[in-house]
Amino acid sequence: MSFSVTEPSNRQKWFAGVLVVGYALITIMPLLWIIATGFKSPADAIAYPPKVVFEPTVEGYVNLFTSRTRATEDMLAELGEPTTWYDRIVRQYDMVITGPSRYGERFLNSVIIGFGSTFLCIVLGTAAAYAFSRFRVPLKDDLLFFILSTRMMPPIAVAIPIFLMFRQLGLNDTHAGMILLYTAVNLSLSVWLLKGFIDEIPIEYEEAALIDGYTRFQAFYKVVLPQAATGIASTAIFCLIFAWNEYAFAVLLTSGTAQTAPPFIPTIIGVGGQDWPAVAAGATIFLVPVMVFTILLRKHLLRGITFGAVRK
Amino acid sequence: MAQIRIENVRKEFGAFTAVQSSTFTIEDGEFFMLLGPSGCGKTTTLRMMAGLELPTSGEIYIDGEEVGQRPASQRDIAFVFQMFALYPHMNVGGNISYPLRSQGMSKADAETKVREVARILGIEDILSKPVGGLSGGDRQRVALGRAIVRDPKAFFMDEPLGALDAEFREHMSEELRALHNRMRATTVYVTHDQLEAMQMGDKIVVMNHGVVEQFGVPQEIYDWPATMFVAKFLGSPSMNFLTFQGNVAPNDSAVLVGDARLTIPTVRETGSGQLTLGFRPEHVTLEDDAPIRGRVLASEYLGTTQIVTLTTAFGEVKARVPSDRVVPIDVTTGIRPDPRSVTLFDTQSGRALRSVANEKVIQNG
Numbered sequence: 170m171s172f173s174v175t176e177p178s179n180r181q182k183w184f185a186g187v188l189v190v191g192y193a194l195i196t197i198m199p200l201l202w203i204i205a206t207g208f209k210s211p212a213d214a215i216a217y218p219p220k221v222v223f224e225p226t227v228e229g230y231v232n233l234f235t236s237r238t239r240a241t242e243d244m245l246a247e248l249g250e251p252t253t254w255y256d257r258i259v260r261q262y263d264m265v266i267t268g269p270s271r272y273g274e275r276f277l278n279s280v281i282i283g284f285g286s287t288f289l290c291i292v293l294g295t296a297a298a299y300a301f302s303r304f305r306v307p308l309k310d311d312l313l314f315f316i317l318s319t320r321m322m323p324p325i326a327v328a329i330p331i332f333l334m335f336r337q338l339g340l341n342d343t344h345a346g347m348i349l350l351y352t353a354v355n356l357s358l359s360v361w362l363l364k365g366f367i368d369e370i371p372i373e374y375e376e377a378a379l380i381d382g383y384t385r386f387q388a389f390y391k392v393v394l395p396q397a398a399t400g401i402a403s404t405a406i407f408c409l410i411f412a413w414n415e416y417a418f419a420v421l422l423t424s425g426t427a428q429t430a431p432p433f434i435p436t437i438i439g440v441g442g443q444d445w446p447a448v449a450a451g452a453t454i455f456l457v458p459v460m461v462f463t464i465l466l467r468k469h470l471l472r473g474i475t476f477g478a479v480r481k
Numbered sequence: 482m483a484q485i486r487i488e489n490v491r492k493e494f495g496a497f498t499a500v501q502s503s504t505f506t507i508e509d510g511e512f513f514m515l516l517g518p519s520g521c522g523k524t525t526t527l528r529m530m531a532g533l534e535l536p537t538s539g540e541i542y543i544d545g546e547e548v549g550q551r552p553a554s555q556r557d558i559a560f561v562f563q564m565f566a567l568y569p570h571m572n573v574g575g576n577i578s579y580p581l582r583s584q585g586m587s588k589a590d591a592e593t594k595v596r597e598v599a600r601i602l603g604i605e606d607i608l609s610k611p612v613g614g615l616s617g618g619d620r621q622r623v624a625l626g627r628a629i630v631r632d633p634k635a636f637f638m639d640e641p642l643g644a645l646d647a648e649f650r651e652h653m654s655e656e657l658r659a660l661h662n663r664m665r666a667t668t669v670y671v672t673h674d675q676l677e678a679m680q681m682g683d684k685i686v687v688m689n690h691g692v693v694e695q696f697g698v699p700q701e702i703y704d705w706p707a708t709m710f711v712a713k714f715l716g717s718p719s720m721n722f723l724t725f726q727g728n729v730a731p732n733d734s735a736v737l738v739g740d741a742r743l744t745i746p747t748v749r750e751t752g753s754g755q756l757t758l759g760f761r762p763e764h765v766t767l768e769d770d771a772p773i774r775g776r777v778l779a780s781e782y783l784g785t786t787q788i789v790t791l792t793t794a795f796g797e798v799k800a801r802v803p804s805d806r807v808v809p810i811d812v813t814t815g816i817r818p819d820p821r822s823v824t825l826f827d828t829q830s831g832r833a834l835r836s837v838a839n840e841k842v843i844q845n846g
Contacts, residue, residue, distance in 0.1 A: 373566035376533050379553040380560045381580035381627070395570040 206449035214445040229446025231255045233272050237264040275433040283413040286351035290408045294359030302367040316357045324354045325417045342423050351412040359404050366400025402469035413459050430455050483544030483634040484509045490539035492525050499525040501691045510665040514682035522691035527671045531637045532556045544634055559628035561638040565620045567612040574608040577626040598630045617645045635667040675715045687711045705839035709831040712759050720759045723795035728753035741772030744820035746838035755828040760818035765800035771815025780808050
């Protein structure tokens with residue numbers, strides 16, 4: 170393809186459109202499949218050939234949020250007619266609801282740990298990046314390299330030492346422990362990304378603010394922060410996505426109180442048969458916060474990832 | 482408004498000395514130019530006056546108060562940056578009122594003040610615009626507005642016209658000078674453009690390699706440079722240098738350049754070894770019987786004058802002569818510097834030898 174400064178021809182536009190739509194379809198397909206599966210009945214979910222048209226049901230969602238048990242005919246007779254819509258759905262399979270499932274708390278854990286670590290990453294990352302960008306830090310390059318080097322192996326390679334350390338420190342299966350861990354893993358990314366963004370902000374802005382009678386801290390939050398907003402938003406998205414989707418450490422280090430949604434969702438399979446619709450429903454709901462967060466910040470994200478590519 | 486005094490100010494960045502023990506005084510209400518090539522320490526000097534860098538040693542007095550180690554926010558000065566540094570997240574009005582708000586001025590008072598400044602600068606109609614879409618000139622005016630709105634003790638400007646295109650620069654420099662004439666505020670202005678410095682400045686400091694070479698009013702510096710660097714840096718084309726072996730003693734009023742005896746202003750000190758005779762291109766006449774012989778290499782036509790380049794046994798000479806005079810290439814002619822405007826330098830140290838003509842000027846610097 171040739172690059173031209175003139176408006177592309179209709180044919181070129183059409184071609185580009187097909188490419189974009191094709192790529193979007195490929196990436197969106199699995200997502201659509203999961204969302205669709207969440208609304209299928211267990212039978213439809215495993216039907217072969219797969220069913221594209223099916224009768225939607227919220228069974229999966231009911232099963233996701235409840236614990237159920239199979240009841241004998243006597244028990245069912247004793248209970249009488251189901252009173253609520255979700256009771257009715259469950260009763261079709263001779264089951265009764267015994268209480269809520271743990272999905273709600275796991276989801277809440279994900280929110281606390283994901284957003285908590287993202288928040289910490291941004292606060293610490295911005296402070297460190299500002300210092301690296303603006304001050305004469307002794308051994309600056311070495312320190313920056315050291316920070317980056319923590320990303321040079323897969324974090325899971327240090328899983329066992331971390332597990333042992335957490336056990337010693339009593340951080341196993343705690344929110345604080347998981348927030349700390351995800352912050353530690355993400356901080357290098359956030360320092361490097363944010364340093365790049367802050368480097369792009371000319372120092373004259375702060376100097377102008379200093380001369381205008383502001384202290385360095387005021388200059389930082391009144392002049393630097395608003396201009397770094399784009400970078401902070403995109404860094405926050407990257408950090409959140411990592412912390413939100415992290416699976417391996419969550420499996421290893423949490424079980425009861427602080428378990429996040431990713432390790433929880435597959436455990437649904439073990440409860441009362443392979444309930445794929447419930448799994449899909451869990452995954453669908455799990456996607457929502459990151460999706461909303463990303464959509465809200467998408468303008469910043471777009472500018473953020475191309476930031477610094479072109480000198481203004 | 483205030484007098485600014487710089488005493489023995491020195492700045493080191495690690496092993497590198499950016500400014501070596503500078504001393505000069507900027508009088509109240511002066512338009513003062515810091516002139517020099519890039520890397521000469523002029524910007525560092527300005528930033529030390531502003532408090533953006535702290536001097537390694539020495540004192541800076543603004544309005545009689547020693548402020549050398551104080552932060553910028555406590556010096557009550559305004560700074561105009563080369564790239565203007567307008568806050569991109571605020572509109573024009575917001576930018577101009579920003580320094581007022583930092584002093585805790587009420588919104589209404591600040592508004593009145595901003596309007597007043599906007600009227601002076603002719604930018605009332607763009608107060609609510611974002612700064613992103615402004616033209617270079619308007620940005621410049623907004624940056625000036627932000628500086629003058631607070632009535633600071635002094636204005637510091639770091640090559641404020643450097644980011645503008647040549648045509649607009651001329652216009653803006655006139656506007657700046659006019660603004661200064663009206664406000665009479667002490668202004669320190671950094672530039673590497675000798676023409677700008679001479680056009681706009683009441684006084685000039687010429688710096689090189691972190692050293693103050695000379696300090697004085699433009700005409701004195703132009704006519705009686707204290708060093709060969711200053712002679713070379715100011716004026717276009719720059720001063721001619723004839724290098725020769727010779728010696729002079731106090732009260733000599735002539736010097737032997739090769740075989741040619743040239744009259745010079747009466748010398749006040751001894752000089753020997755390699756000497757350099759300096760004179761401006763406009764102070765040369767081409768006469769067939771003049772003692773220094775030169776062959777014409779080229780001639781550049783500049784409208785009313787032309788610059789004739791000649792080669793001599795002592796170096797190249799440029800002469801500014803009327804354009805109606807025909808100077809054929811390759812002709813050999815005589816060169817006569819105007820004896821009243823000659824400066825003799827010691828080539829080794831680059832220093833001007835004192836004479837009756839320049840001793841007053843050089844004592845100042």
